[in-house]
Amino acid sequence: MRLSKFDFHAPKTISEAIELLQSKGPDARLMAGGTDLLMKMKHGAVKPPCLISLKSVPGLNAIRFDESAGLTIGATALLSEVAEHPDILRHYPTVAQAARATANVQVRNMGTVVGNLCNASPAADNPPIHMAMRAVVLIEGPGGKRELPLDEFFRGPGVTALLPAEIVTGLRVPRMPVNAGTAYHSLSARGKLDCNAVGAAVMLTLKGKICEDVRLFISACGPTPLRGRKAEEMVRGKELTEEIAAKAGAEAAEESLPITDLRASADYRTEMVAVLTRRVLKEACQMALTSQPA
Amino acid sequence: MREFNIVGKHVPRNDARAKATGTAIYTDDIKLPGMLHGRILRSPLPHARILRIDTSKAAALPGVRCVITGEDTPKIKYGNWRLFPDTQDEYPLAIDKVRFIGDEVAAVAAVDLDTAEEALSLIEVEYEELPAVFDVESAIAQGAPVLHDYCPSNISVNRKIQYGDLEKAFAEADYVREDTFTVHAVSHAYLEPCSSVAQADLDGRITLWTSTQTPYITQCLLASTMNMRENDIRVIKPFVGGGFGGKMELRTWEFCAAFMAKKTGRPVKFTLSREEEFLAGRRRHPMKLTSKVGFKKDGTLTGKDLRIHLDGGAYNAMGPTATFLCGNFGAMLYRYPSYRFFGEHVYTNKPPASAMRGFGAPQSIFATETQMNIAAEELGIDPIELRLKNAQVSGDKIPDVATISTCGFKESLEKVAEMCNWKEKRAQYKTGGGKGIGIGCYSFISGGVFNWFNTQYPFSAAEVRAFDDGTVHLLTMAADIGQGCDTVVKQILAEELGLKMEDIRITSADTSMTPQADLGAWGSRLTLMNGNAVIDAARKIKEQIFGMVSVRFNLNVIHEMECKDGKVFPKGRPQRSMTFGEAVAMAQKANRGEPLVARGYYTPRDKGMVTPAFSFGAQVAEVEVDKETGIVQVKKFWTAHDCGTVINPKAVEGQLEGAIQMGLGYTLSEQFIMDGGKTLNTTFLDYKMPNAMDMPPSETAHIDTYEPEGPMGAKEAGEGLAIPTAPAIAAAVHHATGYRCKDLPITPEKILNATKSL
Structure with a gap:
């Protein structure tokens, strides 16, 4: 129409x-x-x-990387720009991967990472990894500027914590801690170019072989991307063995709140949360291990 | 094997430039002065009596020019099976009852789309909801709600085939197995949604531009539903963005555009939205198939008993043909000494299923091929060996059905096995190991010999006008809907007359300008049928110009003549040549100015019950299955097929790629998600058609055969290729996981559920 x-x-x-x-x-x-x-x-x-289009605000599409402050993605920075940015590819490979996994070429050349967040779809590709990486939403409104951790930003499908007349001007992603690794996996009914049926992202920090810190987020299994707290508890302070990863997967599956819809059944989603959690944990752990000095 | 100059060569398609540059005019591109825009009001209920319709508020909305309901129309039923008027069960707009969600209730024509859309919301319809049935079992149960008064059983059509002694066949068999398969509905998902523009002249004659596969059928049925004479209707087919069987009947918007154009005196356009197409559009028949087959220990088939229920939806549409063809396809590929088929077409309160690429064969042959794969496993015989043992060959007779004149099936099987390293891979991949390889085969018709439409004309026709400048004009009612028949018949004509592609102008698919008639683009019929009509016309032209050469050089009557490279000459005396144009000029002079025109026709006669020629082929799929997620990735396809002479290699390649894309979707990702008769996934986001990134690589080989009944040896290469993909993938998935799919589509969840219990 x-x-x-x-x-x-x-x-x-x-x-x-x-x-x-x-x-x-x-x-x-x-x-x-x-x-x-x-x-x-x-x-x-x-x-x-x-x-009201934000596209004419000069500089709002900037992507900046600073060794200490980390990464700032402007509100109108395109998904394709984030996917291909050399600093992001180097320091935030999973952020680039999530942007690249979003929709298709045409949409990535029009759409923005911040827009993908503000649309607040529980199935969106970009939120989980940014939440795992402790991203902060930069907000401006009638009351001035404020910052909000991204994991407090989503309130429901299509609903955010923005107050009337507030605008998200950008997103700040802190630098990845030393000895940390990240990963994001998603699944859908069609191989590629599809809306996710389930997704999982993680950031994990090692001390030696022990997992010191971990942040796990699951998408498309609840009204907002969900944090897998019990799964994190299962991993924290331990070495990530096959057994621990599997137990964490089971915990995450337990914690998720999937529904049956056009894209998958609740049972399948629950089962896939376990699989994807296990896979992202192992992948992130591998990345953290290889990033450690020998 | 004949040597050709243009046939079989890489000739670019007629429409390639127009489509690539965006200059091709599709129906929705047509804008006429004063044109109105139409929208259709659809039923929100699956089954209900219409108690009252009040259109007064809609009609009063400024900008609305016309509102109609069934009551305003002549109330004449239509359907493609004109020979059996009982099967014609559809009105252009609902009379008294609606039978599915999306059934057409009223139409509005207004000065713009927004106004038309708003007017729809102002039409008040009072319904009395009736109990509805959404599956075959409920529809044929005792006391089930009746959809059509004329058909209290809800079984609208049945078909039986029987030959040989089936009891004996099963008694003699060492191994008998019976399986039940279910297959689902999928959408044609043509990229151009249905669109029609109608204009009425001051004498009341109608011109209808419409996105159709069947201009002639549309013309005839529109005339009857409008209570007009056939030739007061002119149907023109502009460029069409695909049909796949979904655009081969008269449809409501074609009627409404014409009826409202006549009523308002202004042109009227209807273009469906994608959501309407998915919500209410035609689809492939869901079926339940129970098949029992018997084998000797050595793998020799003894007989087959096939019973099918087709879930037809609310109207017959092309369901009767699908019922008929399912039975025929059940007897194809292998030599069944005895065979029995019983098929029933059942009404349910869902959007009507209809013709779709393969037309009953993908369903029927999914059962055949999956059962062959199961039997091979249980008999301990390699699946390709088992097929070779039973494969049909040239000259085989199928009682009451047909004689197979050419058959490259065995060669296809041997070739595909070689291409994919069948033996090595079957041995290398262990069942359940995550990787697998599997085979599926097909046979299809090159057009039907049946005349359910009851046409009074030849099945296909062509007119050739030859000019003294060395060019010709080919006129044909055959409908190019993107499959490329305009190019193919031009190639055939160019070959026959020894001309170049650029020497031929083509006018096609305009029912008042092109010769009567052609049944349309369906059943993979045009290359063979229209190709033969074109050759017939070309030969008549040649007879006349050969005479001119004979006179000009005072030749002995025993000389054979030839048209080649723009010249006409006696084969044995090529130096005595005239150019094609000179010969035409002379013929025209000899006839005192009368232009050189010839008409050619083709109607299959004495070709059995089904088709003049069958195609054959075999396809192997290799898959990798993620055992934790159940996601199937097809790594590669190998196809070897027999379509007779390949007229246009690029067109055949395009057909194969398109067929693989459709087969892939049918097997793994596409389905209508329905709730109480309502289709929930009405966008391409949630209707999971595979896209370019999902396409696996593919290798192909053509088996060399020459079909005597086909033009220059050609057979079909359109629909058949859409058949083997599902059984091939299903077999490969079984090899990879141990899960045997008898219930399409193969979803990750089905694989996980099945493999857990293995």
């Missing part, structure tokens, strides 16, 4: 965008790449009277 009628604004600054959000009322919608929003509009699921 055709798009419903709407006004279009492309402010040049964030404060202008905030003002527009305030003056146009709660039905106005913010847009980066538009790859989610315009589809919803085409299907008549939302009919916003006003669209």
Whole structure:
């Protein structure tokens, strides 16, 4: 179907965008790449009277890497830019991998990582690894600037912790600790180019062979990406043996809250949470081990 | 083997440039002055009586020009089986009852789409909901709700085939097994959704541009449902973005566009959305197949008993043909000394299933081939050896069905085994080890010999107009829907007349301009049938110009003549040649100005009950299965097939790739997810058609045969190739995991559930 009628604004600054959000009322919608929003509009699921694009705000698409501060991904940085950025490929390989796993070439050349987060789909590719890596959401609103850990950002399908007229201007991902490894795996019914039926991401830090810290997030198995706390407990302070990885998988499966929908049954999802958890733990551990000085 | 100049060569397709550059005009691209835009109101209920429809609010909406319901129409039923009027069970718009979610109830034409869409929401329909049935078992149970009053059993069509002594066959067999298979519905998923534009002239005659595989059938059925004369309707097929069997009947929007154009005096366009296509569109028949086969210890087949229920959905559509063909395909590939088939087509409250690439064969042959693979395992015979032992060969007769004139099946089996290193890989991969290789085979028809449509014309026709500038104009009603028949018949004509591709102009698929008639693009019929009609016309042209050469050089009557390289000459005296154009000029002069025109026809006669020629082939799939996730990855396909002479190698390659893509989806990922008759996955995001990245590499070999009934030795290469992929993958998955699929599609979950209990 055709798009419903709407006004279009492309402010040049964030404060202008905030003002527009305030003056146009709660039905106005913010847009980066538009790859989610315009589809919803085409299907008549939302009919916003006003669209505010962030694409004309200079510098908002910047990707910056700093040895101490880590990585900052601007709100309008494209998925394809994140997927191919040399610093990200080097220091945050799993972040690049998740961006590359998102949708298809056309969407990656239009859509943004921050947009993928703000759309708040529980099945989205980018949230789990960023949550595992302790990413922080940079927010600006009528009340000024604030920062929020990403794992407190999602409140439900399509729902975030943003207050009225607030804008996510970027995402900061701290540097990976020394001796850490990351991994992200996802599954879907069609081989490639598909919406996930289940996903798992992890960051794990070793001290010798012992897993000192671990953060595990599961996607598409609940209203938001879920943290696998009991699975983490199973791993923390231990050496990641086959047995421990399998036990952690079982815990994560226990903790997940999958439903049966078009993309998979709840039973299959539960089972796959165990498999993917085991696989990401082992992969991240391998990466952490190889990153350690001999 | 004949030597050809253009046939069999890498000739670019007629439509390649237009499609690549975006200049090809599809139906939805057509915009006429004053054109109205139509939308259809569909039933939200699977089965209900219509108590009342109030269209007054919709009609009063500014911009709305016309609103119709079934009550406004002539109320004439239609269906492709005109020979059996009882089977014609569909009205363009519902009368009294709706029978599936998406059944068409009313139509609106307005100045723009938004207005039309808004008007739909203003139509009030009061329904009395009726109990509904969603599967065959419930539909044929005692006391089941009846969909159509004329058919209290809900079984609309049945077909029986029987030959040989089946009791004896099973009594003599050393090994008898019976299996039940179920196969599911999938979508044609053509990239161009259905679209139609109609215009009425001041005399009330209709021109309909429509995305169809069957311009002639559409013309005839539109005429009857409109209560008009056939030739007051002109159907033109613009470029079509695929059909696969889903565009071969008269459809509601074609009727509504024409009816509303006549009513308003303005052109009317309908284009379906993708969601409508998935929600209410035609689909492949789900079936339940019970097959019993008997073998001797050495693997020799003794007989087969096949019983099938087709889940037809709410209307017959092309279901009767699918029922018929299932039975025929059940007897193909192998020599069954005795065979019995009983098929029943059953109404359910779901979108109608209809023709789809393979037309009953993918279902029927999935059962045949899977059972062959099971039997091979249990008899301890290699699956290819077992097939070679029983394979049909040229000259085999299938009682009451056909004589197989050419058959390259054994050669296909041997070739594919060699290509894929069958023996080594079968031995190397242990059952259940995660890697596997499996085989599936096929046979298909090169067009049907049956005339259920009851056409009064030849099955296919062509007109050739020859000009003194050395060019010809080919006119044919044959419908190129992307499969490439415009190119193929031009090649055949160019070969026959010794001309170049660029010497031929083609006009096709316009029912008032091209010769009557052609039954359309389905059943893989056009290369053979239209090709033969083109050759017939070309030979008539040649007779006339040969006479001119004979006169010009005062030749002895015993000379054989030839057209080659733009020249006409006696074979034994090539120096005595005229150019094609000179010969045409002379013929025209001899006839005192009368243009040189010839018509050619083809109707299969005395070719049994099914088809003039069968294709054959064998395909091997290699898979890797992730035993923890159950995800199947097809690593490679090898195909060896017999389609007679390959007229256009690129077109055949395209057919094979497309067939693999469809087969892959049918086997592993595509399905309609339904809840109480409602299709839930109505977008390409959730309807899992494989895409380019999912396509495995593939190797092909053509088996050299020359089909005497085909044009220049050709047979079909369109639908058949879509058949072997499912059984081949299923066999490979069995090899890799130990899970034997008898219930398509193969999902990761089914594999995990099965392998856990192994």
